[in-house]
Amino acid sequence: MEIAVKYFIVFGGLDIKIDTSKPLLELIEKHILNEYIDLRYEINSISGGYKVDHAILTGIAQGDRRTNSSFKRAFVSFEEGMKCVEKLVEKGIIEIESSQHHMAKKRGDDKIAKKLLFTAPFLRFWFAFISPIYKGIKEKNYKEFYELYENKEAEFGNFVFEELAMECLRDSFIEDPIKQFGKYWDDKCEIDLVAKTTSGRIIAGNCKYITSKLKKNELNKLKDDCTSIDLNPDILVLFSKNGFSNELKSQKNETLRLFTTKSFKLLLA
Template identity: 25%
Template sequence: MICMFVGRNEELNFLNEKYNLKSGQFIVLYGRRRIGKTELLRHFSKDKPHIFYVCRETVDSEQLKLFSKKLLEKSSVSQYLSTFKDWEDAFRFFKDLPYDGKKLVIIDEFPYMVNSNKSIPSILQNLWDETLKDENLMIVLCGSSMSFIEKEILAEKNPLFGRTTGVLKLDELDFYTASLFFENKTIEERIILYSILGGIPHYLKQFDYGLSIELNIKKNILTKGSVLYSEVDFLMKQELRETATYYTIIQAIAMGNTKLNDIHTKTGIDKTKILVYLKNLMDLNLIEREYPITMSIKKTSNSQNGLYKLKDNYFKFYYRFVFPNISELEEYDIDGVYELAIKPFLNEYVSFAFEDVCKEYLRKNNKQNKLPFRFLKIGRWWDKKDEIDIVAYDNLGNALFGECKWKNSKAGLKELNKLKEKSIKVDNNFINKYYYIFSKSGFDDELLDIAKIDNTIKLIDLNKIFD
């Protein structure tokens, strides 16, 4: 396993800009477990005088004792005071920390603190309004319980609503940043690795990139006792009750049952109850509901119109290949599971992640104004018969249609013509249309010749994706 801090430049810039302001700053940073929140905050604070306290799951009196010890450890006050008498005194001490310049206080896993004392947000709010907001102070509250942060801290009816000067929700690393973990691999291997591990730093650190992908899967995913073998089960039990029901729903989605009716049929769970379970999984950022990119906002309010998909690549891999074969893996039949259940289907599995990589390529080039136009929306499109991997468009009549081919043969004129046929169904109001073909194995001569004389056709191979 490797240990390194990768990416997060925009998030670091945000935190540093807030830190350099003379006014009081109250920041909330949150995101799902393993996303890299604590590591980001450690990196941000490493060259600054600061207090960094990680809350425990413990009773209120013990939490106050531990927090007091952390606050007082660098203060002369510790000679005659070991524990503050209450939370108000502890928080009030922020302004008396023995630091020149900005005083930085980071409270990680803040929900644990509140769970043992529900009055803490109100105490903190009163002190912030009374005095702390006028100090050269930066408070950062951090948490992994996304529903708690959004409902108990940021929601309108709660004490701390409106007090924050910044809210940062941490998402997983994109493909290009995740690739920094495995720079020694070929572009094809990078896409395969990303399709397996996604952009969660903790997962990316579990592989040994000096080994082959096959050996890594066997050693670091399929072997009982490895971190990734038990990671999904651990996370689910930490965040949810009725885990068996959630397992059933997630596996149904992972196996291609993405419509509400299909999930209902596959699982046998009542539709009304399924919607509650799906919402909880969306709150955890584990699944998302996707609509055809050109669908109106009004129509997206109907759950029947959307498709449910797993957001986390490792969860996709786990429920597609590991979970159905857990009995064999418990008996250490690692080679058998890999050869029969994973190897024959891995290429097909990677093809879906390849679509996400192609979208990231377009977003990156869109920001740099390297496309024929600057698009405002990008996503998939489908109707009852056809689907298009990528559709991107603006409000001026420009549209881009993309086809992503992850196969061992070259893409040709057949793929282009089929894409053009399907694009006619999307929207007749588009004036300028551009066609992007992404291909793992390149393009045949006929298609290359046509693209040379038609500037509406763009051919993107793996090298261009990573240019």
């Protein structure tokens, strides 16, 4: 499952068959870099190919996904940016996400910047790593791409890992289904997963797509973040790409649930 997730982060939504027995970079070069011209035509036919729209999409793909920072990266005003976003939403390229302030019984969420998310991982990959440096790729010079990808791969993968974790979490609560879910953020705090079950139980969790095992300090940070926003979760969850320390595993119980990429087998079912 770890390999499947790694490849899905790049190719998810691209309608081709992927041989996961081959190295990821080899497949990226074969199916994306070498096919740049054809893929650019296909993506432009979906997006419209407008320069400002593509600048905003790159801002979303490379940043924290908040409207304000994405527009700043694209060097457009908020008003112009939102007009472009409305068009891109209508085309099905991105969606708008709001912070789940109501789960913490907070008001004023309308003052918190919305976040923008791609509907397909491949589109996010394209606008993060291909579109910004297209000149070299078009000329079959891939050096800049490899340098950029090497520096940003782990950070880039975390968002898709969060999205998969959210779906996995929903599938894990069968007897008491989840009826509301999303993320929480404000100017000081971010919690990757917040959810509410049918019976009213509150769930809060974080996800880490990193090579090291998660330690107890990650659990302590989650608890501190919940306290800071007056969120009182009944269940805490942590998702880790590479497992957990023995100390953290020893605390696993009904109110602390630990998931790894192996848990994503639920999504295949």
